Amino acid sequence: MSEPVSLIDTRVVKGDLLFKWIIFSLAAAVLLILLVMVVAMVRESLPSIRQFGAKFIVGREWDAVKGDFGALDFLYGSVISSVLALLLATPLSVGAALFITEIAPRRVGEIIAPIIELLAAIPSVIYGLWGVLVMAPWLQQSIQPWLIEHLGFLPFFQGAPYGVSMLAAVFILMIMVIPIITSITKEVLMAVPVSQKEAAYALGATRWEMFRMALIPYARSGVLGAVILGLGRAIGETMAVTMVIGNTPQISLSLLAPGYTMPSVIANEFAETTSKLHSSALMEIGLILLVVTLIINALARLLIWSVTRGDTGARA
Amino acid sequence: MVKKLAALLAVGLCVATGTAFAETLINGAGATFPYPLYSKWFNEYAKIDKEVKFNYQSIGSGGGIKQITAQTVDFGASDKFLSDDELKGAPGKLLHIPTVMGAVVVTYNIPGAPKGLKLRSEDITNIFLGKITKWNDSRITDDNPGVKLPDKPIIVVHRSDGSGTTSIFTDYLSNVSKEWHDKVGKGASVKWPVGLGGKGNEGVAGQLKTTENSLGYVELAYAVENKLPYATVMNKEGAFVEPRINSITAAAAGAAKHMPADYRISLVNQPGKDTYPIVGFTWLLVYEQQKDKVKGQKLVEFLKWSLHNGQKMAAPLLYAPLPENVSKMVEKTIKEIK
Numbered sequence: 001m002s003e004p005v006s007l008i009d010t011r012v013v014k015g016d017l018l019f020k021w022i023i024f025s026l027a028a029a030v031l032l033i034l035l036v037m038v039v040a041m042v043r044e045s046l047p048s049i050r051q052f053g054a055k056f057i058v059g060r061e062w063d064a065v066k067g068d069f070g071a072l073d074f075l076y077g078s079v080i081s082s083v084l085a086l087l088l089a090t091p092l093s094v095g096a097a098l099f100i101t102e103i104a105p106r107r108v109g110e111i112i113a114p115i116i117e118l119l120a121a122i123p124s125v126i127y128g129l130w131g132v133l134v135m136a137p138w139l140q141q142s143i144q145p146w147l148i149e150h151l152g153f154l155p156f157f158q159g160a161p162y163g164v165s166m167l168a169a170v171f172i173l174m175i176m177v178i179p180i181i182t183s184i185t186k187e188v189l190m191a192v193p194v195s196q197k198e199a200a201y202a203l204g205a206t207r208w209e210m211f212r213m214a215l216i217p218y219a220r221s222g223v224l225g226a227v228i229l230g231l232g233r234a235i236g237e238t239m240a241v242t243m244v245i246g247n248t249p250q251i252s253l254s255l256l257a258p259g260y261t262m263p264s265v266i267a268n269e270f271a272e273t274t275s276k277l278h279s280s281a282l283m284e285i286g287l288i289l290l291v292v293t294l295i296i297n298a299l300a301r302l303l304i305w306s307v308t309r310g311d312t313g314a315r316a
Numbered sequence: 317m318v319k320k321l322a323a324l325l326a327v328g329l330c331v332a333t334g335t336a337f338a339e340t341l342i343n344g345a346g347a348t349f350p351y352p353l354y355s356k357w358f359n360e361y362a363k364i365d366k367e368v369k370f371n372y373q374s375i376g377s378g379g380g381i382k383q384i385t386a387q388t389v390d391f392g393a394s395d396k397f398l399s400d401d402e403l404k405g406a407p408g409k410l411l412h413i414p415t416v417m418g419a420v421v422v423t424y425n426i427p428g429a430p431k432g433l434k435l436r437s438e439d440i441t442n443i444f445l446g447k448i449t450k451w452n453d454s455r456i457t458d459d460n461p462g463v464k465l466p467d468k469p470i471i472v473v474h475r476s477d478g479s480g481t482t483s484i485f486t487d488y489l490s491n492v493s494k495e496w497h498d499k500v501g502k503g504a505s506v507k508w509p510v511g512l513g514g515k516g517n518e519g520v521a522g523q524l525k526t527t528e529n530s531l532g533y534v535e536l537a538y539a540v541e542n543k544l545p546y547a548t549v550m551n552k553e554g555a556f557v558e559p560r561i562n563s564i565t566a567a568a569a570g571a572a573k574h575m576p577a578d579y580r581i582s583l584v585n586q587p588g589k590d591t592y593p594i595v596g597f598t599w600l601l602v603y604e605q606q607k608d609k610v611k612g613q614k615l616v617e618f619l620k621w622s623l624h625n626g627q628k629m630a631a632p633l634l635y636a637p638l639p640e641n642v643s644k645m646v647e648k649t650i651k652e653i654k
Contacts, residue, residue, distance in 0.1 A: 064478075065501035132519065137526035162471065163527060164512055243522075247476030247513025258512050264476075268515060271376035272478025272504040 038290070045284035047277055056284060062249045062265075064274050069281035071288055073249035077259040078292070081166060081241065082234035084255075085173035090227055092174075093181035098211065100182075101189040113186060120179035128243035131172045136163035136244055139171070144256055155253040167255040168244040173237060177230035184229060188222030189215060221308040228300040235293060238263035262289045339366070340614050345373040346380020346393030349418055349480050349535060350598045353633050354393070357626050361618055368614045377480050378504065384410065384601045390611055392601035395480025396504065397580035409604040411649060412579045413619060414597040414642065416627070416635040417568055419536040419559045420485045421546035421594070425524045426451060426466065431545040434459040434556045437492035437585070437593065440549070443470055443531060444489060445496065446510035451529060459556075466529060473523045473532035476513025478504035484596035485533050488584040492593075533594075536564075537634035551593045552585050563592035564636035572641040579646075595636075604652055612653060619650045 042049075052059060052069060059070015096116060100109040140163030147157040192215055200214035216223075246258020247268060262285050273279035344354075351374035358370035375383075377394040384392030385406045397412055422440060424433060439455055442448040448455060451465040475482045486502040500506050514520035517538040524530050524544065536559050539546050548556040557563050570588035571581055583595045600619070606612025623646060627637040638646065 061507075063507040064505045065503045065507065129522075132514075132522045133526065136523075140527065160469065160471075162512060164514075164523060242476070242515045243519055247515070248508075248511070260513075268477040268513070269505050270478075272378040272480075274378070274478070274503050274505065 038287075041283055041287045041290070045280050045287050048280035048284045051277060052281075056281070057288065060249075060251075064269070064278050067275060067277050069277070071262070071285055073251055074260050074262045074265050074285060075288065075292070076251045077166070077169075077245065077249075078235055078261040078263070078289070081169045081173055081245070081259065081261060082231055084170045085177060085234050086227060086231055088170065089174045089177045089181055089230060093178050093226070093230075094185055094223060096178070096182045097185035097189055098215075100186055102207075102211070102215070113183070116179050117183050118179075119175070120183070124176065124237060124240040125243075127172055127176055128240035131168060131240055131244040132164065135171065136165075136168050139163050139165070139168055143167075147256070156255050159252075159254045159256045161256060162246065162258060164244050164246040164258055165256050166245065166252075166259040168246075169241045169259065169261070170255065172240050172244050173234045176237060176240065177234050180233055181223075181226045181230045184226035185219070185223050188219045188226065191222070192218045221304045224300065224304045224307065228297065231296060231300070232293065235296070236263055236289070238267045242267055262286075262292075340368045340611055341371060342368060342391070342611055342615060342618075343371050343373075343389045344380075344391040344393060344600075345375050345383045345389045346601070347377045347395045347480055347598055348374040349377075349395050350393065350416060350635065352537070353416060353630060353635050356629055356633065357622055360625075360629065361621060364621065365614070365617065368618070370618070376478070377483075378478065380601065384603075387603075387607075390608075391615065393598065394601060395596060395598050396483045397597075397599060398601070406603075411602050411604055411653065413600040413602055413649065414568075414579050414638060414646060415600055415622060416630045416637060417564050417583065417595055417597055418484075418635055419564045419592055419595050420481055420488070420533050421536050421539045421559050422531065422533050422549065423521075423524060423539050423544040423546045424531040425528055425545075427528055429463060429465065429545070432548045432558060433463065433545070434550070435547045436550040437488075440547075441489050441493040441496050444472060444474075444508070444510065445493075445499070446472075459550075468529040471527050471530040472508075472511030473514050473520050473527070473530055474508050474511045475516070475520055475533075477515050477519075479516075480504065480596070480598070481517070481533070481535055482506065484584065485594060487582050487596070488594045491582070491585045540634055549593055551589075551591050552587050553589050553591075555589055557590060557592045559592045559594070561631045561634070561636045563590050564595050565639050566591040567593070567595040568597070568636075568642050569639035572639060572645075575642060575645060577649075579649075602653060605654055609654075616650055616653050619653075620647070623647055623650070 048056065048069065056069065056071055057075070058072050060072050061068045061070045062073065100113050104112065140161045144161035144167070148161060151157045196214045196218055197210055200210040205213060241261050242264040245261060245264060247260050247264060248258040249260045250257065252259070266282050266286055270279065270282050273282065354372055358372060362369060377396055380392040380394050381398060381402065383389045385402070387407060398410065403410055422435060435456070436459065439448060442455070449469055450467060451470055452467045457465055483502065483504050486500065486506050490497040490502040500509065512523060514523045514532070517534045520532045520534055521538065521542055521544060524532050534544065546559065548558045551557050566588050567583045567586040570586040570591050571583055575581060579597065579599065583597055585593045602615065606615070623643055627643070630637045
């Protein structure tokens, strides 16, 4: 923010200063909230941190009766379900956004876009109920047996078809992040200057070449930002995942096996903790979740930075 | 945090209504399992005594214990009794007042199988330990002649959220099986040897309904309302008993002889020919010394009412009323509240 110069009336300067401080305190308040949360969480998880130390992160045991806790199975479940969901959702969302902005007749795009955005407005518990009552049985009866029969030689598709599984969690998360990535990508694509596209066409580019050479490079950082927002949603999603993942702490390569995520175990067990250590261990899971989210965000920023470094076009 | 907020809100409400109307507001929090009955009680009681109003938050037994210990509510409610340590942690003498009893049923989804499949306690334990893995295991079929059970794996479903239902069920398994007691133990959440976890009664029921050849456990009321078939279970005397109001009340009647004065007793696997074995009390937690005498007086009046008129409302909602001998004991206990 540049300092006011002498040309300006002092009253205005005072007003500016006041405004600056108001805005500053608002921004500081947001940081303060995060800080207070972190402090409270660290304090609450101290008993667990003291008891288990670093072993907590790599520990596989989760036994509230015996008071033995480790987070690895939940960490695995959270990371795998979110990453796989994004791998599936990103091409779908970018494709949908491209279709809406570039290919579909304007009218059609105007109808499809709000419908996709509507998906984001559905409460996650509804996704969860739909997941457990409709999608999981469908997976169990059609998709999973097919996967076992045709791709069962891969370790990812072995075991019995239960319906509720890591696969179900991945699918439900995919559906939930699609509207986020699609609508942001759409905005980003619409922000690409027409001149950029026309220049590509003028060089004799086909539509695909225009996408590849003019549109995508220009919008790349924005699309990545959209994916990161989607990842944030996926890794923190609690209700819908809890209902379809099967809530079994284990590390299995098979996507058909049930799993467990960090938000799910907190939601499941926090209201009825059996001991101080139990609630403290759940708090530490929350802390790990926060740290994982921060790390992912940092990595993502690094990725955007390295991708956009060489770009000449304006940033989206 | 949420709980603290809720407590603050409750206090805030209390202050607000306290000044607006001249009525006593009594706050409580805890178990979700008896919530339908309690909410009916508070509604009906409001018609009898217009000066008192109850506000009950069904946040779970664990939360109820925490809040009554922290004295942010006037009474707590729980499906499990407090340990000696927990009682010592409370700032005053906490009384357990049993209100009604509930049962946990073993429910299943086997295409073509009838209601009331017969299961022994060791069958149930072995299924949940992962030792009986198929429906046509002779240990199950022998007790169910004429029932065609499939040569399919049993898909076990349990609660994934900490709950009083799980407390009662694992209490039962620990009681009937030493192996379960040593390997797994009892509690609101345990380390399950096998099975899928469903969130809440609805999560378990949802997975059962959509998964053939599955087996799980839910509260009786939930199973009846959702028309889930449930097993008749062999009790201590070797009789197969269907979970019904009478067979649940029989559990407390059987335990009455050795009922401790503080009612901290597990009701699973009680003696009696007609006793259903997977049963538990649900308690209200009240301080013997009430800080606010007006509230204390109102609370005592309500508790007396719940023992008489209140009990009649239990059975239609599928909670079992206290047997007479226990009810008389409780009446004396209530008089100790000052």
